Amino acid sequence: MTEFFQNSVFFGIVLTFVAYGIGLLFKKKLKWAVFNPILIAIAIVIGVLLLCRVEYKTYEQSAKFVSSLITPATICLAVPLYERLQVLKENYKAIIIGITSGVLTSLLNVWAFALIFYFNHETYVTMLPKSITTAIGMGLSQELGGYAAITAAVIIITGIFGNMIAEFVCKLFKITEPVARGVAIGTSAHAMGTVKAIEMGETEGAVSSLSIVVAGILTVIGAGAFAQFL
Amino acid sequence: MxxxxxxxxxxxxxxxxxxxxxxxxxxxxxxxxxxxxxxxxxxxxxxxxxxxxxxxxxxxxxxxxxxVPPAAGLLDAWGIVQSGLVQYLILTLISTIVVMAVSGIITQLFIRHDKKKRGIQHD
Incomplete structure (x- = not known):
């Protein structure tokens, strides 16, 4: 049986899609933010792997055909971005100031928690890139002397959580402007959050996509400075 | 094609x-x-x-x-994350909310400020 899973090309792909499909069903039947399709899909995949005693590595060998599309899909975000160029131009000042404030807030937050929890320097720099897209975050963490694998895990948790709470936070803080929603989601929860922003509307999605890029680059600069603080 | x-x-x-x-x-x-x-x-x-x-x-x-596949990789990260899990979770959850709220509120403030200014000019 193990051998079958190891040789199967489609096992991981099918499991991924079935799990996500079940996640969508849950969301449709129970309209509660906790029933987030991505979260449910992750739980199902992990459950199936543990139950069938399949190693993550084995699953990943097949599922990587799905996840390797993340790069081309992210690049495609340039299309809605271009189609909403007018909105971006009209609000560029607010967008840049908003993203910058978000990046600074994120870095300050990590610094404050690092003091509260008595983090050592390595753990502190591991956490600094937590809000940005995985590929930048891991590279940055490594460069600053952190643990890239932990950074990746924290970034993914940030993304899932950001995706789950985006609608709730916007409602709670009365963030109703589509541009402001896009900045909020893209700056705090990178591409996984952006998926939710796209669901909310075209402007939200476009601005959120832009925020991934700008927040990522600003964090590279800002984290280098913040790394000196502890 | x-x-x-x-x-x-x-x-x-x-x-x-x-x-x-x-x-x-x-x-x-x-x-x-x-x-x-x-x-x-x-x-x-x-x-x-x-x-x-x-x-x-x-x-x-x-x-x-x-x-979904990279996120399911949290399964393998369990070993290294476990020791600081509670701290990592508290930091991650709180800062995600704070960053989302701060960047959204500030952006909205500036958008509305700009709109007002533009409105005055139009009058």
Missing amino acids: KYLKQFFIIIAISFAGEILNYLIPLPIPASIYGIVILFTLLCTGIVKVKDVKEVSQFLITIMPVMF
């Missing part, structure tokens, strides 16, 4: 992004270079929206599914 061309353009840009990532010694991934490249090509009219429209829409639509 249409889909073949669209898919080729997107994959070629992904590859160009990988090359830049290899050549430039910064922790910036292929996807970020790729967005900038495609955006520039669209702005300059070298690539038209219709040259990538359908395939890009398809990829963006199925994007959430793509995050």
Whole structure:
């Protein structure tokens, strides 16, 4: 049986899609933010792997055909971005100031928690890139002397959580402007959050996509400075 | 043919992004270079929206599914994350809410401020 899973090309792909499909069903039947399709899909995949005693590595060998599309899909975000160029131009000042404030807030937050929890320097720099897209975050963490694998895990948790709470936070803080929603989601929860922003509307999605890029680059600069603080 | 061309353009840009990532010694991934490249090509009219429209829409639509495999990798990260799990979770959950709220509120304040100013000018 193990051998079958190891040789199967489609096992991981099918499991991924079935799990996500079940996640969508849950969301449709129970309209509660906790029933987030991505979260449910992750739980199902992990459950199936543990139950069938399949190693993550084995699953990943097949599922990587799905996840390797993340790069081309992210690049495609340039299309809605271009189609909403007018909105971006009209609000560029607010967008840049908003993203910058978000990046600074994120870095300050990590610094404050690092003091509260008595983090050592390595753990502190591991956490600094937590809000940005995985590929930048891991590279940055490594460069600053952190643990890239932990950074990746924290970034993914940030993304899932950001995706789950985006609608709730916007409602709670009365963030109703589509541009402001896009900045909020893209700056705090990178591409996984952006998926939710796209669901909310075209402007939200476009601005959120832009925020991934700008927040990522600003964090590279800002984290280098913040790394000196502890 | 249409889909073949669209898919080729997107994959070629992904590859160009990988090359830049290899050549430039910064922790910036292929996807970020790729967005900038495609955006520039669209702005300059070298690539038209219709040259990538359908395939890009398809990829963006199925994007959430793509995050499931790497996220399920949390299973393997358990061993290294376990010792500081509670602290990492508290930090992550609180700062995600705070960053989302702060950046959203500040952006909205500036948008409304600009709108007001523009409104006065129109009068």
